[in-house]
Amino acid sequence: MATKDLKIPLLEELEKGPWPSFVTEIKKSADNPMARDTLRQLEKSYEDKISHWKHGGLVGVMGYGGGVIGRYSDSPEEFPEVKEFHTYRVNQPSGWFYNTEALRTLCDIWEKHGSGLTNMHGSTGDMIFLGSTTEAIEPCFADLTEAGFDLGGSGSDVRTPSCCVGPGRCEWACYDTLDACYDITQEFQDELHRPAFPYKFKFKFSGCPNDCVASIARSDMSVIGTWKDNIQINQDEVANYAKNGVDIEAEICELCPTKCISWNGKTISIDNSNCVKCMHCINVMPKALSPGKERGATILIGAKAPIIGGALLATVFVPFLEMEEGYEDLKELAEALWDFWGEYGKNRERIGEFIQRVGLANFLDEIGLEPIPEMIAHPRTNPYIFFEDELEEEDE
Amino acid sequence: MSTPEIEEVAEAMLELVTVTKGKKNLKAMDLTKAMIEKFGDENVDKKLCKKAIRSLIDSGRCVYSYFGGSYITLPSEETQEG
Ligand code: SF4
Ligand code: SF4
Numbered sequence: 258m259a260t261k262d263l264k265i266p267l268l269e270e271l272e273k274g275p276w277p278s279f280v281t282e283i284k285k286s287a288d289n290p291m292a293r294d295t296l297r298q299l300e301k302s303y304e305d306k307i308s309h310w311k312h313g314g315l316v317g318v319m320g321y322g323g324g325v326i327g328r329y330s331d332s333p334e335e336f337p338e339v340k341e342f343h344t345y346r347v348n349q350p351s352g353w354f355y356n357t358e359a360l361r362t363l364c365d366i367w368e369k370h371g372s373g374l375t376n377m378h379g380s381t382g383d384m385i386f387l388g389s390t391t392e393a394i395e396p397c398f399a400d401l402t403e404a405g406f407d408l409g410g411s412g413s414d415v416r417t418p419s420c421c422v423g424p425g426r427c428e429w430a431c432y433d434t435l436d437a438c439y440d441i442t443q444e445f446q447d448e449l450h451r452p453a454f455p456y457k458f459k460f461k462f463s464g465c466p467n468d469c470v471a472s473i474a475r476s477d478m479s480v481i482g483t484w485k486d487n488i489q490i491n492q493d494e495v496a497n498y499a500k501n502g503v504d505i506e507a508e509i510c511e512l513c514p515t516k517c518i519s520w521n522g523k524t525i526s527i528d529n530s531n532c533v534k535c536m537h538c539i540n541v542m543p544k545a546l547s548p549g550k551e552r553g554a555t556i557l558i559g560a561k562a563p564i565i566g567g568a569l570l571a572t573v574f575v576p577f578l579e580m581e582e583g584y585e586d587l588k589e590l591a592e593a594l595w596d597f598w599g600e601y602g603k604n605r606e607r608i609g610e611f612i613q614r615v616g617l618a619n620f621l622d623e624i625g626l627e628p629i630p631e632m633i634a635h636p637r638t639n640p641y642i643f644f645e646d647e648l649e650e651e652d653e
Numbered sequence: 654m655s656t657p658e659i660e661e662v663a664e665a666m667l668e669l670v671t672v673t674k675g676k677k678n679l680k681a682m683d684l685t686k687a688m689i690e691k692f693g694d695e696n697v698d699k700k701l702c703k704k705a706i707r708s709l710i711d712s713g714r715c716v717y718s719y720f721g722g723s724y725i726t727l728p729s730e731e732t733q734e735g
Contacts, residue, residue, distance in 0.1 A: 322717030
């Protein structure tokens, strides 16, 4: 067995306990010299308490500015097989739907050109192929495109858009997340492959406010499904839940954030004008309640994870947008954002940070959106927006 | 000055990347702003610059490099970031 003469005692500590271990998994591929040297180098990192990877530089495929992240060993004599160990981001299908044939094809391509190690999936959503030489990049890319796959984004560009499974599996989807994600990916191919922004820009599409792809926390443009009419109620099913032990008063009414549901012991009623679409009641009684029929999405801007500076949650920009095929309004909004941020954003400044720096009011002014109450993150805080008409009236 | 051809803008960009080599890394937007200044905003816009950058990259005269952000550099600059 290829792991016999592999001396990695520190890494093997990570195999103890009941949980899955990446060490165990990589060991299964230890016949591959790259996988083997990955483990050996990682053991040295644990001994030295320092990473032995260097990254950056100039790798990629002709014409693209993203998709392959250059990675090198800082000890190439000691670990010659991982001297070059570049990472590929491969654009995942919408909603991560694969058939087994597609998965086999991808694995075969990667075993032919790289270490065979993958990470399904990276935090942006791509399939991550870990470890190839510089020489292998173009032939691997050729095989991927031949099989119908493309590289995703990296660097200062549109990152690979991602979406929840949406109507593919979920009855709560308020729009077709799979189609919107695919359409936006196709539309912005240039922005995805040719970095032209101050920093990365992520799109994420969730079909309802449960936000299964965490778009409100992780994307520069977050598209979250919602509805504007009434929650649909099946009172017979409500009664069944009550009969089967659900305490409607305690578990539904009391936990509704705006207390807009009431229960008279037989039926519930909802004051929909005060519903904030949190999904709580629907999640607890999925057979009895479902989103309304007039469906669309809320567009939020400016979230980011804490890499440079702290984390930001997104701010509502458009409370309700009908998600019609073509998504013209969405595309127009994205281009308006890029225009302003692209010109005045600082290097490595995410759009949310840029909005904080220039001020929401100035930002809205520049991209041509009117301020609305839904943009205020916390009630009764000063939004620093002055309504000019009101000021003028007061001045008169 | 009249509207330049895409290639003329691409060549002016290449010249800028060449003279700033080793002194300043340029992003796509830096090149775009410099071209608008050079040719005038009545003659050159962001769209034209985008096409010029595409021509530079597709022909291999320039490449994208990553140094904490994405820059447009000459193909010979095989620098690595630690
Ligand atoms: S975000 Fe909503 S629609 Fe999408 S999978 Fe989750 S629950 Fe379903
Ligand atoms: S979705 Fe949330 S806010 Fe609306 S009625 Fe249900 S629990 Fe209340």
